[in-house]
Amino acid sequence: MAFSFDRYAAIIFIVIGACFIFESRKISETAYGSNVGPDIFPMGLGILLILLSLRLLFETRGTSQDKAATGALDYKKFIIIFAAAILYALFLEKLGYVITTFVFLTIGFQVMEKGKWLKSLVIAGGFSFGIYYVFVKVLDGTLPGFPVFF
Amino acid sequence: MEALHFLGDGFSIALQWHNIAFAFFGVLIGTAVGVLPGIGPMSGVALLIPVTATITSGLDPQSAAASSIILLAGVYYGAMYGGSTTSILLNTPGESSSVVTVLDGYQMAKKGRAGAALSIAAIGSFVAGIVSLIGLVLLAEPLSNIALEFGPAEYFSLMLLGLCAVSGLAGSSMTKALMMTVVGLLMATIGIDSVSGVSRFTYDNPNLYSGLEFLTIAVGLFALGEVFKTILEKDNGDGDIIKVKKILPTKQDLKDSAAPITRGSLLGFFIGVLPGAGATLASFFSYIMEKKISKDPKKFGQGAIEGVAAPESANNAASGGALIPLLTLGIPGSGTTAILMGALIMYDVQPGPLLFDDHPEVAWGLIASMFIGNVMLLVLNMPLVKVFSKIIETPKKYLLPIIIAISIFGVYAVQNTMFDLLLLLACGAAGYFLAKHDFPLAPLVLGLVLGPMIENNMRRALTGSDGDFMIFLQSPISLIFLIFALLWILIPVVLKMRGKNVITNEEG
Structure with missing residues (x-):
């Protein structure tokens, strides 16, 4: 089944998001004097990216090919x-x-x-x-x- | 009038001979960038950051920052002048904010009134430039004084509002725009965390300790992305260029366009101040408005001079207006202003409310130089319009490889690492494929620039509140910003569900 670019991109971005979440768990948790460590921001963003990518997959469901056949590319x-x-x-x-x-x-x-x-x-x-x-x-x-x- | 006093100081900086030269080359290159189809203001500014960085390397940091930002801003508003030239003569907009100018401008040119159309566009741009600068002078102090009262929670919410506004209006799919924003923010987290000193996602690669360099990414995504697009899509716009005969407009032309220029300038300015709505939307709205007000709407699309005057004034006014949130709040409202902000940060100049106190020479020097630059542009564009119309004929086959070579030279000259060159090329390829499939790039750059600041403010706010996220809702100002951010995202979605067409800002 031929996927459109958008669906490939969505899957790649899900992987990227997952990598960021997984890797941010390795960052040492607490910074001195703060209970909001350096891991929270990237982890939250990773989750957000996965959610948005899922939404893109949902939006582009059923489309298997790019709509515009833009002539021969060089x-x-x-x-x-x-x-x-x-x-x-x-x-x-x-x-x-x-x-x-x-x-x-x-x-x-x-x-x-x-x-x-x-x-x-x-x-x-x-x-x-x-x-x-x-x-x-x-x-x-x-x-x-x-x-x-x- | 304190502002006038500062403006006077600004002029004394802007009138130094080297800054006059910087402003001149800025607007000259800007006009050329606007004229050349395929290079927009974003890639033009991105491409020139490393070049200016090398030229100004001999100056002390403060004046280097002032001089480079003078040149880069010159490119930015100069491109707005140049964009009209191809719209009128070639029926192809040089950049997206001149798209509506094509409608009437090309028709005027076909009727032999190309000169009148070009000069009205230049005059309109000039008036609009001055109007938006006066607005900038008047609003800069009060706005930055308000912003000084903001704490980290308010700042976090304000930046979130800026990101939402740009994402909500960029491109055809808001999901894609938001994804690009998040990717930009994620890329910004790579490197050593400035709060805790912990290195994140670096894998002991020394190239990554200072994070992904903004410059490399911006040049790659915009400049190289567009070059690759032109190579791949054989976009050789070899249309017939209409010859320019008489340049000066008649008295009737001036009379007809005076009111549209005024209206376009004011409308454009206010649209420009709003984050997210840039020059493209401004020109679009002003064209629609003129058509609605006009006693004879039928003449639009057939060579009405109002249809050139209003949108060209509006896009220039908007580009001036867009500098207000950048300089006073530190929030760029568009892709190009995000790149300008990145350039300022490279010089350790943080745009925002403190800019006018900490670096008055940069802020006021820039504003004063824009007055000078606009005068230069008017002088350049009226008699030299014929020369600029020749630039369109620059053969692409020489231009494209040279742009690649300039990008590589520029990035290497500033970064000095092979890693950045490879990252540059990778960003170029990514930029092409993402833009081709409607993933807007402006939100990504915005996320990359704002990322560290958003994160710092968020963590400072949360540290103050012992990790309680309610702090963002308890402060009334922060709450208002968040509500606006939410509305900015929700309203287009609701409108779309009702089947209405939502105008989006392609240029970003």
Whole structure:
């Protein structure tokens, strides 16, 4: 049976709520000088979240599919750019800001629209060097600029 | 008039050359954000928080806070000006508060009166901006004096009211809005508890000790979420842009729109002050009102200048009005003001009744800079409207990857951890999927910002009453707030059951 997004989301939120309730029981109960410990607020919220999620399940009962079939989504572009962004985040510290940003932007531009290589390279290069220069040289910020072995 | 004296001090801060520059770039970027479809005021402000944080890093904390909030607020109200441009020229609203402007604005443009429509929108926005600022100056002191009397119980109830108001009006399903609020509050509990010093849900991960960073979440949910949406949905609004010919409105235009601008400003201001009801609702209501008052309602939808003047004034007035609860009570009434509040807290400036005493330069400097910013916007928008209409043509293929790169740069520059970058991307994906399925994001951010304060006030109140929850009902002010909070949630439900249409605030 195909569930709609809302029902999946409701179930996920019930799990999240349950986790918060379960985990908040582990927090040491009383704080000094107060009988309202740090566990009460998250526990109460967890219960509230579960109740609301149950209400959402109730509201969306019977709906098995998302009502709006919103045309073909461009998952290919999205996944490539998203994956590139994750790699960008992972390698930012190791390879330095300038190289990773340049590579990420070039990939991004080319995925959005193939061709016009020169323009892509110039904009990507200008952005990565420009930001690095302004931030590190003018504003004295810290940013890993280039790979360590340079 | 004490307020005038403070305002004078505010002007002396706002007129420092760097603050003039900050206000100028704020409104300039704001107008661009408003013009570009796909980037709303929320993502624009969120995206710029880390950028301003780096630029102001050389200043002392007080002036850094004042300067950044001047720039960020400039983006916020500048976007209200810019939003009308695409509505009029492209038949696509640049942001949700300009949706009704499309109805008459595009029709006017088709009849060759694009220039008149744009300039009336700019003039209306200017008048409304000034009206709401005067309201802000007059109400700020008295309101914050009242709020100073509040104890923790009253504060808890007031914040609850704020959350309920935003949830009650956000998006199509109130259940989803409330769920998002609770998720935001839960996320706020992660980290070291400020009352007892116990660490909660951190699992000995040092990245979590200080809690999930507000900035990372806001940039991810709003800025990246919208970028992902545009990539996925091939939303290449390549409509024909109507050329602007003559800019200045005729005398008849000015005469026709004077009354709608006044009415729109006043209505918008009062709607803006109410928590939850933001610029979108204000523009909507003022359009309906003009149509009702008009002697000739048929001309609406066919290029009536009143239909541009009133809603554009109203959304600007509302954005000014929305700053009142933020600055005087510390309660943001909308998603964008919640982000502004998060930015202030990042600078250790706590919005609320004490703001005007503790940080007068921030509060009054901001108010004074908004007068200056509104004048700048009028000057920018009248002659430069043609230049701004060119921004619409910025190719998306360059813009989108650059927005991702700016988000990553900004978050890394402030946080310096890879953990935050991955959290940022995760929030971006979550933001897209949640927003796509009508889970409103504004309540989540509101919950995240207000969470620690709600919890602290609740626990302080309960400590005072020996754990007796009745304290929230015994204090009359607190009881009134709670009743209002309940009504805010219940009335739309009752109306829906009776089959009435409930207008909701999409922008939040």
